[in-house]
Amino acid sequence: MAIDDIFIKAFQSHRQQGDLFHHDSHKAHELFQSSTIGALMEGVYDGEVTYEELAKHGDFGLGTFNALDGEMIAFDGKFYQMKSDGKASPVAPSAKTPFAVVMFFDPTVKVLWEELTDWAHFQQAVDKAVPSKNIFYAVKVHAIFDHIKVRTVPRQQKPYPPLVEVAKRQPVYVHEGVRGTLVGFRFPDYAQGLNVPGYHVHFLSLDRTAGGHVLDFRMRDATVEIDVTSDLHMEVPECGDFLDADLGKDQSEAIERAEKEQ
Numbered sequence: 001m002a003i004d005d006i007f008i009k010a011f012q013s014h015r016q017q018g019d020l021f022h023h024d025s026h027k028a029h030e031l032f033q034s035s036t037i038g039a040l041m042e043g044v045y046d047g048e049v050t051y052e053e054l055a056k057h058g059d060f061g062l063g064t065f066n067a068l069d070g071e072m073i074a075f076d077g078k079f080y081q082m083k084s085d086g087k088a089s090p091v092a093p094s095a096k097t098p099f100a101v102v103m104f105f106d107p108t109v110k111v112l113w114e115e116l117t118d119w120a121h122f123q124q125a126v127d128k129a130v131p132s133k134n135i136f137y138a139v140k141v142h143a144i145f146d147h148i149k150v151r152t153v154p155r156q157q158k159p160y161p162p163l164v165e166v167a168k169r170q171p172v173y174v175h176e177g178v179r180g181t182l183v184g185f186r187f188p189d190y191a192q193g194l195n196v197p198g199y200h201v202h203f204l205s206l207d208r209t210a211g212g213h214v215l216d217f218r219m220r221d222a223t224v225e226i227d228v229t230s231d232l233h234m235e236v237p238e239c240g241d242f243l244d245a246d247l248g249k250d251q252s253e254a255i256e257r258a259e260k261e262q
């Protein structure tokens, strides 16, 4: 069976059982988002939310740090910071974030896939299987990566440049033959400006030493877990640069370039 069909079968069986959504444990599947991707695109790189505060809303997710000091990944209750040297280390609870998305991950769909799959095909396969592109999906993948290309944004100095400028000079790292974990989300196209439409995924190696924002990969022996949710709780800053940022324009092209370009 092709990976596409395996995903379709997995989603269909949960739809038939009626347990795709978790009506019983509502709060457990609530996505919590601090600020917006639109604000980050505009150079709003300082937030007031600490990781200690963020952890109350979830222990699984992704984001960044004040001054855009690297990429964040969280899973299994632990938060990691991947700085511009590509190295990972645990996050101090006092560290702050200008943008993060977290949840308490409790997957409904689990798929095992041994054969080689690349990033584009993986996205297509999940897209074909999901019951709707208008709700939210959290994705966790554990696999062997024959090849994975990641970037880590470098710490910025004020006055902050827009993210699309930072992305032009971002350090990119390629890892080969490494076991590790992907954590991320699929947001609907209508989330444009609030979050990254489509897939946004971060990577951490199994030895917890390296990772970043994922640009491309080839993986095999994958365990894919997906949490389906319709709950999104967003809090935006009440002070700082966010209040004066111009967030009314169409940023779809800039988001595409800053977050997805390989």
Ligand SMILES: [Zn+2]
Residues within 6 Å of the ligand: 062, 063, 071, 200, 201, 202, 213, 214
């Ligand atoms: Zn990212």
